[in-house]
Amino acid sequence: MARPAAALPPAAPLCEMEGVTHVFRLPSGQHLEVLQDVSLSVKPGEVVALLGPSGCGKSTILRILAGLIRPTRGQVRYRGAPLDGLAPGVAIVFQSFALFPWMTVAENVRAVLMAARLPEEEVVSRADDAIRMVGLSGFEEAYPREISGGMKQRVGMARALSLRPEVLFMDEPFSQVDALTAEALRAEVLDIWAQRESNPSSILLVSHDIKEVAYMADRIVVLGANPGRVRTIVENALPRPRDYRSREVLALVDRLHDLITGHELPDVPAAAAEVAAEVLPQAGANEIVGLLEYLDARGGREDVVRIAAETNREFGHLLAIVKAAEMFDLVDTPKRLAVLTPEGYTFVRSDPDGRKAWFRRKLLELRIFSDVRAALLEEPSHKLDKDFVLETIVLRMPAEDYERAFATWIGWARYADLFAYDEDEGTVSLQEADVPAGTGA
Numbered sequence: 001m002a003r004p005a006a007a008l009p010p011a012a013p014l015c016e017m018e019g020v021t022h023v024f025r026l027p028s029g030q031h032l033e034v035l036q037d038v039s040l041s042v043k044p045g046e047v048v049a050l051l052g053p054s055g056c057g058k059s060t061i062l063r064i065l066a067g068l069i070r071p072t073r074g075q076v077r078y079r080g081a082p083l084d085g086l087a088p089g090v091a092i093v094f095q096s097f098a099l100f101p102w103m104t105v106a107e108n109v110r111a112v113l114m115a116a117r118l119p120e121e122e123v124v125s126r127a128d129d130a131i132r133m134v135g136l137s138g139f140e141e142a143y144p145r146e147i148s149g150g151m152k153q154r155v156g157m158a159r160a161l162s163l164r165p166e167v168l169f170m171d172e173p174f175s176q177v178d179a180l181t182a183e184a185l186r187a188e189v190l191d192i193w194a195q196r197e198s199n200p201s202s203i204l205l206v207s208h209d210i211k212e213v214a215y216m217a218d219r220i221v222v223l224g225a226n227p228g229r230v231r232t233i234v235e236n237a238l239p240r241p242r243d244y245r246s247r248e249v250l251a252l253v254d255r256l257h258d259l260i261t262g263h264e265l266p267d268v269p270a271a272a273a274e275v276a277a278e279v280l281p282q283a284g285a286n287e288i289v290g291l292l293e294y295l296d297a298r299g300g301r302e303d304v305v306r307i308a309a310e311t312n313r314e315f316g317h318l319l320a321i322v323k324a325a326e327m328f329d330l331v332d333t334p335k336r337l338a339v340l341t342p343e344g345y346t347f348v349r350s351d352p353d354g355r356k357a358w359f360r361r362k363l364l365e366l367r368i369f370s371d372v373r374a375a376l377l378e379e380p381s382h383k384l385d386k387d388f389v390l391e392t393i394v395l396r397m398p399a400e401d402y403e404r405a406f407a408t409w410i411g412w413a414r415y416a417d418l419f420a421y422d423e424d425e426g427t428v429s430l431q432e433a434d435v436p437a438g439t440g441a
Contacts, residue, residue: 012080014167014202015065015087016041020074021227022060035060035071036227042167047193047203049217051210051256053264054320055279057228058206062169065204066090089166091159091200093173097152099144105155106131106140112159130162133192150181157185161192161200168193168200172207183244186216190240208316210260214252215242222256224263226279231263257305257315258336264319265304265326265333280368280408281320281327285359285415288325292340292348295331300340307338328362360416368392368409369418376419376430383429386421 022035035057042048042065050058063069064076067086076083078090099108109127118126131140134154144152153173160168170189174182193203207213213220220234234256238248294311295302308318322338325331330344340348347358363369371392376382386406393405410428413419420429 013041013043013077014089015078015083015204016076017061017065017071018075018077020061020064020071020076022057022064022069023072033227035064036229038074038228038230040221040230040233042202042204044166044201046218047190047205047216049205049207049213049220050223051207051213051220051260052223052228052231053208053225053316053323054282055228056223056225058223059171060228061223062092062171062204062206066092066169087167090169091161091163091165091167092169092171093153093156093160095172095175097144097149097156097176099152099155101144104141104143105136105147105158108144108155109158109162113162116163126162126164127158130158133161134158135188148181150177150185153177153185157189164199166199167202167204170203170205173205174212175209182212186212187241190216194240208314210253210256210315211244211249214249214256215244220256222259222263232259234259254305260315260319261304261333261336265322280405280412281324282317282404282408283321283324284408285412287321288328288330289348289355291321291325291338292330292344295338295340296345296348300345301337303336304333304338305336328359356416359412360418363412363416363418369413372419372428373430376428381429383427386426386428389428 016039018039020035020038021033024032024034038057038061040048040061050061052058060069064071065083065087067076067078067083067090078087100111103111106127109130110123113123113126128140131137134157136151136154136158139147139151144155147155153176156173168189174185177185189203192198193200203216205213205216214236217236220236222231222234223229224231234252236252238252242249290311291307294307304318304322305315307313307322308315311318313321322331322333325338325344326333329341330347332339332341347355350358364373372384372389375388376384389409390402390406393402393409410419410421414421417431420431421427422429
C-alpha cells in the first residue's frame with residue numbers, strides 16, 4: 001500500500017506545535033502542569049501515533065492541535081500559519097461513538113455536514129459517499145441501537161471523513177470494539193488514507209496499543225506522564241502492507257515494549273511534582289489481585305511482556321495493572337520484571353477479609369478517597385451525588401477521562417467495602433458498617 005507523493009514538500013508540516021506547555025489552574029489557586037514543552041508535527045502523507053499511558057496528555061495534545069484548547073504557552077500552527085480557533089482541515093474520530101440515538105446512520109452523518117452549512121444537495125452526496133467508503137451501504141436507515149459496536153464506530157468514521165479533512169485525528173478509536181473488528185477497521189482506515197485521489201492526507205492517532213501503532217504509524221511519538229512530554233520519537237519505515245506476525249513488526253513491537261516499560265516502570269522513582277496529581281491506573285481490583293496470585297504461583301517474579309501474552313492482556317492494559325500494584329507497594333518493577341514485594345506476599349497470602357481491610361487502608365491514603373469519605377461523614381444522609389465524585393476527580397486528575405476514572409474509583413471502593421454506589425439513583429454512600437451510631441443511612 002504505497003502512499004503517493006504529497007502536494008506539499010516533506011519539510012512543510014500540515015499541523016504542528018512547538019514548545020507547548022499546558023497548565024490547569026485548580027480552585028485552590030495552585031497550578032497543575034499537564035504538558036511540558038511538547039513539540040511535534042504531522043507532515044503530508046504520513047500516519048503519526050501518540051503512544052503513552054493514561055494521564056500523559058495524549059488527548060490534550062490532539063485537542064490543542066485541533067484548536068479546541070488554547071495552550072498556556074507555546075506555538076500551534078496549521079499550514080505554517082498560527083492557529084486561531086478551530087483547525088480548518090481537521091476532523092476527529094473519538095473513542096466513544098457519540099451518535100445521536102434518535103437519528104439514523106445517514107442522519108448522523110448528515111448532521112455534521114449541515115452544521116458546516118453546506119448546500120443540501122452536497123450534504124446528501126457527501127454523506128452517501130462517506131457511508132459507502134466505510135462499508136455501511138444498506139444500513140443508511142438503521143438506528144444506532146440496531147447496529148453493532150464496530151458499525152457504530154464506522155458511522156463515527158463516516159462523519160469525520162464526510163468533511164474531507166486534510167488530517168484525520170483518531171482518539172483511541174478502536175478501544176471500544178473487539179480485537180477482530182479493530183484489526184479490520186485499522187486496515188480499512190489505511191486503505192482509505194492510501195487512496196490517491198482523496199483526503200485525508202495524514203492521520204494523527206492516539207493509542208496505548210503497541211501492536212496498533214507498529215501496524216499503522218510512520219512515526220511513533222512516545223510520551224511520558226506527570227507532566228506529559230515527549231520521551232522519544234521512533235521512525236517506522238517498514239513497507240506497507242504490514243503483517244502483525246512478520247518478524248520485522250514483531251521486532252518493532254518488542255523494541256517499543258522495552259521503551260514503554262522503561263518509561264512507565266522506571267527503576268529510579270520520578271521526582272515529585274510541585275503539585276501532585278493523583279492517577280488511578282485503569283485496572284480492576286480483581287485484576288490487581290489476579291496479578292499477585294499469578295506472580296506468587298511463579299516464584300514471585302515474571303517478565304511483564306510474558307505476563308501480557310500468557311494472560312491474553314493487551315500490553316498497555318497489563319502495564320496499568322502492574323502500575324496499580326506498584327502504587328500500592330505490592331510489586332517492584334526492575335527492568336521488564338514484575339516482582340512481589342514482602343508486602344505483596346503478605347497480601348496475597350491473606351484471607352479475603354484481610355485483603356479487603358488492607359486495600360481499604362491503602363485507599364484512604366489517597367486524597368481522592370479520603371476527601372469523599374470526609375464529605376460523606378458530614379452529610380446527614382451519608383449520601384452524595386455521583387457528580388460530587390466526578391468534580392473531585394476533575395480536581396485531582398484533570399488530565400483523565402472522568403467517567404473511566406470514576407469506574408476505576410468505585411470499583412476499588414466496592415472491593416474494599418469502602419463505599420456503595422446506586423447506579424439507578426446515581427449516588428455514592430458509606431457502607432452500612434461505617435455509618436456513625438445514631439444516624440440514618
